[in-house]
């Protein structure tokens with residue numbers, strides 16, 4: 444048993460007046476200033492978790508590997524009430540990563556606390572694609588994808604598919620359709636380009652690839668990009684759809700579905716910040732049953748694909764327990780994987796608390812399994 448030392452001023456000026464004793468495992472949630480929204484999400488996680496527990500929300504700069512301490516916001520939940528203090532604590536029993544982190548540092552922390560860091564691999568879109576493409580079942584569900592380094596890297600897929608997506612690789616920069624361009628090749632080399640700007644989906648026409656490239660290449664090459672074959676997903680009200688599947692490990696250490704939703708875009712290109720509609724997966728099932736001859740158990744097929752993805756991470760030795768997956772179904776009923784997100788933002792909808800509190804359940808499972816003993 445160790446004592447929590449709450450401090451008013453930090454880092455070295457420890458005030459030991461307020462002492463409390465550890466009753467539950469300490470869960471650390473590592474956040475950063477580049478994704479500040481995960482700080483408030485961490486608080487919501489504790490609010491939606493029904494039992495007493497203590498979390499420390501900290502930035503990686505405030506973890507001192509030499510002294511085995513961490514400085515952060517300590518939130519203690521007791522009898523439904525949450526108290527908050529800033530303080531210095533010993534390293535948490537379990538750490539949940541909610542920011543970009545250097546894998547070398549993850550390794551160093553694992554040497555101290557064991558394999559108790561989860562979502563320990565915050566990958567970019569290219570790393571994610573390469574990793575999943577190594578699995579022969581998943582490969583069939585992945586749109587062909589390349590990294591863009593030069594003009595030719597874009598020209599070739601554009602000429603063969605006539606319709607491509609350009610996506611920023613960086614998981615911090617790119618999300619909710621930010622920085623994405625859908626480029627369609629028209630007659631006589633003209634292009635139609637769709638991108639989200641100032642609250643709407645823009646459609647811009649270019650007379651040639653050269654004109655498009657001269658306008659966009661600086662931005663495309665400054666941010667690293669991938670190019671991907673476009674998939675025409677089934678439409679609702681002439682608007683494209685996709686699927687959000689959020690999976691988490693639970694209090695038994697097993698993957699389970701937290702959220703499964705169908706999203707309808709505001710437009711006929713792709714999903715971005717705003718949605719026309721968010722619906723139960725039944726909406727998509729009804730649509731598929733009416734449009735596609737081969738009736739199937741769609742929900743089961745989607746969830747099975749999710750399990751297959753989670754199992755690949757487990758098999759390769761990554762310690763993941765919180766994954767957001769964006770899928771789509773094309774006009775032939777084939778399921779496609781657009782993205783797997785290691786920093787998924789939970790949907791704040793009624794009856795969708797699981798995506799918030801499962802990571803805490805899993806953290807407690809890990810701590811107790813490893814022999815936490817107060």
Ligand SMILES: Nc1ncnc2c1ncn2[C@@H]1O[C@H](COP(=O)(O)OP(=O)(O)O)[C@@H](O)[C@H]1O
Nearest residue numbers: 617618619620621672673674685713714781782
């Ligand atoms: N290859 C594709 N074909 C068709 N639609 C796509 C494709 N890739 C992405 N999309 C659409 O664009 C959305 C945003 O792309 P995604 O890869 O998830 O990036 P972000 O990080 O911005 O969420 C997806 O949810 C999907 O609706």
Ligand SMILES: [Mg+2]
Nearest residue numbers: 619620769782
């Ligand atoms: Mg996405």
